[in-house]
Amino acid sequence: MRIENETLFPPTNESDVVLSVRGISKTFPGVRALDHVNLDVRAGEVHCVVGENGAGKSTLMKILSGAYSKDEGAIFFKGIERSFASPKEAQEAGIAIIYQELNLIPYLSITENIYLGNELQRGSLPLLNWPKMHAGARDALTPLHLTIDPHTLVMNLGIAAQQMIEIAKALHHRADLIIMDEPTSALSLNEIEDLFTIIGELKAQGVSIVYISHHLDEIFKIGDRITVLRDGRNVGTLNVAEATSEQMIRMMVGRDLADQFPKVTAERGAEILRVEGLTRHGVLENISFSLHRGEIVGIAGLVGAGRTELVRAIFGADLIDSGRIFIDSQEVLIRAPADAIRHGMGLLTEDRKQQGLILGMSARENMTLPILRNLTSTPFTDGRKESEVAQRYIKSMAIKTPNEEQKVINLSGGTQQKVVLGKWMAITPRILIFDEPTRGIDVGAKVEIYNLMNELARQGVGILMVSSELPEILGMSDRILVIAQGRLAGELSRAEATQEKILAYATGFVEQTLQN
């Protein structure tokens, strides 16, 4: 059944509709985030919501969970019209939201996190009832098959377990509707399977899930229905059983995307980077490999295997204990990022907001930071030259910003990533390292980043790409290096690589003997 752009009328009287959203609009200064959005969620269904960055997904979810207020429209939850003035009101009504970044206090225990804001006291005395709370926490963990001691501090748990704690929190508050925002971005494949099992059990109990994700394959696995948002509007709701991914992408993007991974194999040139015996005690062990001009080498492995540590060591962000690095067949000494940059190497970090951008500064200021010392020979800066550089990359990469003076904090995820890429293209790099290049970026912008990588490879840049998304690794790499527990566990060519082979190396199931 295809529902498209319902006009405003009272909610349907289907008894299994638990949440009905009618005509929601929300405007921020200069941006219309939501435009008369309608949405229905049934009891016990997994309703997926997809859309590009800026489509309005997180704004809608924040309104539903009480973090934002709506400008127009109505929300009907369990048949009653509601207006949540705070997240606590939404929580008490039975709506829980699990944010992508998780909302737990790392230095507090599981029990304290579950009971945050709802602590149990001993009778009328203002003293906390720890035994009762710990028991309550244990009860909250049971339905999720978790036997972790509730005294455990959250920061000592892995991301997957932390996510489970968030779900336990939601169930503890008797949530009838749980909103999950990109729940799988930091999970391994096994953990994702566990999450889906839990979601299945929640469905059986009649809990509804609103599932926001960029991963269409996950939607096909667990989704019942999918709603596509674009430019703040509900473009349509489909039954997942009848939908195709081309259809979804077309609705999200408004046009056909030729290929999800537009790999163009560039001509492989001479060796541009060689790493020999790279060792950092306890983190990296005797890693050796080489990278050629025009090549995209993917670096795969489980979370914590040492991939990011490897590229940080090459870039000089961390000091190594032993090993040699050769650029263009010349041995170089890299002890700080400035050395790496001088040799034409750039690193796009996995967390652009914390490590890649200065959020309070403009696109221009961010993009010219590494090359500022070279733009002028005096201690003074030259605003005009900076503008030239910034404009050049804004145009060539189609960066969505009104001009180069826009503060990057106001830009969308994909646009921010392009600003970071512009910063590194400005140093005229010979080697570019991408760590999770498309994390938190929508489908349309991902393709743009891939095209830019292709163009850079075509121009002879050597590219290292660390990624946790196997389709991305398989789709874009010429060669794949698999890191496991700080060691190079395996190397695969594009032709021979499969998800299974990569995982076999990554989990240590198979050890490849490599010829050095």
Added chain:
Amino acid sequence: MVQQTLPEVTTVAPADRLAGVRRILLNSGVWIILIVLVAIVYASAPSFRSPLSLVLIGTDAAFIGIIAAGQTMVILTGGIDLSVEAMIGFSSVVAAMLISGVTRGDAHVGGGMASWLAMLIAIGLGTVIGLLQGIIVTGLNIHPFIVTLGFLSILQGAALALTDGSPINVTSDPLIDFLSNTISIGSLKLPMPLIIMAVIYGIIWVILRHTKLGRYTYAIGGNETATRLSGINISRSKIILYGISGMLSAISGMLLMSRLSAGAYQNGTGYTLNSVAAVVIGGTALAGGIGGIWGTFAGVFVIVVVQQALVYMDVTSDGQKRIVIGIIIVLAVAFDVARRGRVPAVQWVRQAMRSVRARGRSVSS
């Protein structure tokens, strides 16, 4: 150029020429506060209206203002310099010793150096000590609060030890007179320290907005990790900034010494807190990354006008003065913050009114 699968290429609007003006207007809350303050005092204290009061205010403002300029730059990187007031005392003692010598028991030691040379040496020494603090902060990775607090004590102690507690008088000479003089422009009398402060602020403005060091200062305060990963030598920038702060503190020390005709360990007492307050009132965040020098300029005058105004308005008891100053400073910043964005206090009032209305409804139903 780059292959795109998207049909359109975004057109880029020319950079907003008014962006700078808009930023100045947004950050000008402190100037509004200053103008209102001056208006209130002007209206309620006739003795405030004489040209002499501007001279007194301007002179006081200059001593605090010059060290506040260095403080601004240091705070912009997320650091702080607590040693500034001790640097004033210490540098004045060093210069005074070189000029007039010091009496130890029955013997008179040193002296006889030309004042310009003595001042240059004192300023140079201040710069070096500032650089040293920067090296300790960056090299040993110790929080600047601790390092500069330590030097506050060291410099005070050194000044005390050198003078044995008594001030060293400095006889006036052309340079010292010049530095403590006023210049008349029409009916307006401007004290030289104020003119020097204005020149310094102009130079610092150029540094912050038009040099690489200035850009790096804002970048380090905005996101030190991202700045380091962009290849910037953060230690070098920080060391230079602490050196500048030491230099400016010593310059202020020379001006104060000229005014008081004496170098003493107590010169500058209380200036540290005022300099930090001026920076914060002026709109620079203590965490760094946001703010600027002209905000500090207004912030300095807010503090000095408040202090002086109480004198003119005859609130002579020290306790009353301090209470009023404190209240005004809190109100001023509160007003500025509330003006810029949502503050929880507004939400609290709204919630309270809503629950009062709800209770009224349930009572009447």
